[in-house]
Amino acid sequence: MSANSLKEFFDPQSIAIIGASKDLTSISGKPMKNLLHHQYKGQIYPVNPRYEEIEGVKCYSSILDIPRKVDLALIAVSASRLLSILEECIQKEVYNILLFSSGFAEIGESGRKIQDAVAKLAKDNGVRIIGPNSVGCLNVKESIPMGFATSLEAENGFKRGNIGLVSQSGALGFSVFGLAQEEELGFTYVVNTGNEMDVTTIDTMEFMLEDEETTVIAAYMEGVPNGQQLIQVAKRAKELKKPLIILKTGKSEIGKEAVSSHTASLAGSEEIFEVIAKQYGILTVKDIDEMIDVMKIVSRRKWANGRKLVTVSNSGAAGIAMADFSEEFGLSLEPLQGKTKEVIEATIPSYGSALNPIDITAQALKEQHIFTETLETLVKDDNTDIIVIQTTFGGALGEEICRKVAEIDKREEKPIIVTVTGTEELTGKGRKVLRESGVPVYKTTYDTMVAVKHLADLSQFYHRENQAIVLSPEVLNIKAEDNRTAVWTEEKSKALLKQLAITVPLNAVAESYQEVEQVIADLNFPLVAKVISEDILHKTDAGGVKLNIQNADEAKQAFEEIVASSKKYKEAAKVTGVLFEEMLVEKGVEMFIGIKRDPQFGNFIVCGLGGIFIEVLKDISIRHLPIAKADALSMVEDLKGYALLQGTRGSGKADIEAFVEALVKISSFVYIQKDNLKEMDINPVIVLSEGKGIVALDGLLVWDNVEAPDLVVNP
Structure with missing residues (x-):
């Protein structure tokens, strides 16, 4: 499904409500109530043979009786009636259906059969369906509520902004939306996909990516409907610098069982999903609080130039906490230098600290200029990438300081993040000033630093040019060979490794x-x-x-x-x-290189400490194919055993460069074989001292079937 094909779905000029009810408090009555309350500008056509009108709007016995074109049908009828209703929609040439009904795949085999029959009929006739088991969708830009979710009943309307949200769970998705609105976060679309009979979370993300006003996309997923599509969406998101935030459940065994009974999705390998997320720049969060915290910080679209962090606080304890979390999250708190340090030393009290963290002390209660002048100095400092402010000041003073921060933030591109700790009574007005100005503000140091980590990670990903280049077979020196056996044992595997210029004894x-x-x-x-x-x-x-x-x-x-x-x-x-x-007489570090096949995402390359350590330590690093040289190097650096390659007491540095080059060559070889290669294991690979290369001591390849094709010579 193309992204553009969903435009009419979310911006319909006419809506039919099939199964509409006069009871506006019921599931089948609320869609009508919400559309009327929010003054939907298009045509509304309630459909129910029991009524002549609902709320003064003419009601039709069948969708076939409606005299004009219908862009979208909202359906609230039982699963057993759906096939006949769908046939009428097809006859009426209605190609967009939002299905509220339950009783499909989530209840077992009987529901699965109905769902499959409806899905086939829809696909054969070009009909798009969101649901079943959906509570609805919301076009915030045009204030079009399409459903019965509680959040759609908001009396004061919806805050428009730049965030698109899609969720398999309606209750969770619209809860996130409601809580985020309280934090002054604005949205473009909110979509609940339910059982995903047709339109999936990833289809919706694809649509939102191409919407100019949507610059941040958040998703709740209970399974990955299409791994390759998710990767393409992530690549496109990087091109557009539109952050993707995903909360994925189904990690534990109990969680996976709950997923199956909820929306009939299959949860994939959590390890593999996290690898994909890290490699393709998807921000993964653990709960809805973290999702909202990340929305705050990335919706500003102020990217950090690096991971150098400066923290400013009127509390020494808060500064220490921020320093601890910075180290945990891989952020760099470097001491202030040169003129920046001199100016701040002259600004703060002598008993404060111009190190990093900066302690401006409680004296700033009396002299507000201490706070603002310190901040003004830091935004001009080239050695500072991110500024984090922590304050406990309340009342009129706290509100005024927050206003000054907002003024500085408005004119500066450098990210400024604020922690305001205290009760709503004392510090709430200050937080409100920051929220309304769009400055990311948090109540605790930990929440602040988690959000900053996500910002630093994503900014670093955006700055990195890391396009994988697949080496041609000519460069790899691969020759066509008849490989009509499913398993290549050691002698044949090593012959291939020699063709890849990987040394074997x-x-x-x-x-x-x-x-x-x-x-x-x-x-x-x-x-x-x-x-x-x-x-x-x-x-x-x-x-x-x-x-x-x-x-x-x-x-x-x-x-x-x-x-x-x-x-x-x-x-x-x-x-x-x-x-x-x-026999190899030279000593070196034992490593391994392998290939892992995942049914959702395809082939992954794996490396780690080899020999007996592979089972004992399980120190491994994984990337999706193909990989660039930078990916290969980061794989090695991620290993706990990286220190062994760098050289320990009594041994010199190993030839990391040669091992990295081997990873890239094997990545290219496997990638151009497409899905023909099922498994590859090179263990151990001895990494000799720097400049002496590597030696593969054993190898095994398993092709996908006995009649495996010849090696691919031209990709």
Whole structure:
């Protein structure tokens, strides 16, 4: 569904309410009441054969009786009647339906069958449906309430702004909207997608992205309906610098069960979703409070140039708390320097602090200029990216200080964020001044710093040029090869790695005992011997590995023992030979590189500490394919074991650059294979000392089926 195809849905010139009721307090009566109360400018057509009119508006027995075009039908009838109603809408050429009814996939198989039948009929006839199980939608820009959500009954109308909100849950979505309105946040659209029979949260996000007035999009999701579509939406959001904020539930096992019973969505892997969010610049939040806090700070569209934070407070304790949270959230509190420090030292009392955090002390109660002059100095400081102010001042003084902050913020591009701590009675007027001026204001230090972290993360993402470049097969030196087996064992995997210019030890394969001596003639001792079998993927468990072979006799003995042990381990295993290769004598850091397939998002590349550590420490880093070099480097830097690569006591720095280059090459190779490659495991990869490269000691590829196609030569 294209984004533009939803425009008529959310801005209809005529609305039919099928199943409309004279009881304006009921689910089927409230849509009529809300449209009338908010003075909807279009045509309203209530449909119910029991009434001649509702609230003075002519009522029709059927939608087919309406004499004019209908842009949108709001339907509040039972699930069992929906197919016949939909057929009438199709006959009337109504292509937009907002479905309030419940009793579909969320109740089980019987409801699922009705939902599937309705969805098929709608799709076959080009009809778009939001719902079922929706409480409605709101076009805030044109003040068009389409539904029965409590928030749509607001007596004083809706605050218009730049935030679009879409939610699978109607109760939660409109609760967020109501609470955000109290914080003086304005919206363009609020949409509840319900069961998502047709239109999904991501479809709606796509529509909102292309709306000029919508510059921030927030979403509540219980599952990801289309992983690839979400990635494309996130990429487009970066192009437009429109923040995406997502609250996704279904993380715990209990939560996943609740999701299934609520909207029949399937919650995906939380780990994978978080990887996607981080890689493509989606801000993820834990609850609705955090969602609103993030809306406040990003809806200003004042981006930070970096992560250097200066905090100003009239409380030393608050400054210490902000410093603690800054360290936790990866923000940098650097000491003031040069003229900035000199001016602030001259401005604040001698018993204050011009370090960072800055303590202006309670003296600012008497001398307001201390606060404003300090702020004026900081906004001009090139070494300050974000300014965070914390104050407990209340009454007329607090209100006046907040007014001064708002005046400075209005003319400056540098982000200014404020914490006003205190009761509503004493400090509420100051907070109101800031909210009405659009300055992000919070009640606690923690909430402030969480919001600042999100702003810094998103700003950093916007500043980063990180377009992944897929290397061509020619650059990768890939040659076409017949790979008609589903599993590529070590010798074939290593042949591919050599084509990717990834070093592997010299090796040779003996298919029989008689070949051993001839096969190893060109290899240097000591050797390692490994079983080759598509049926034995964990060679060590099968006794299929022998180390430190010093001569030909030991090699022949190793061949016999490996074959015998492998057959004992798995009698039906087909052993095609034994791989002999030179043992690596140089020391290095053991790493691994792997490929993970996710049904929603496709292939991911994984790296971490290798060998036995992969299972013990589970220190891994994941990115979606394809990756740029910057992505690959950040993967390595994210690892707890990164310190080992940087060099520890007694060992020098490892060749991180070579490992990063290998990640990029493997990313490109896997990406151009599309969905043909199911699994790839290179473990261990020995990262030698800086400048000496890497060596892959083992490898395995699994293709998606036995008749896997040839390697892709042209992407």
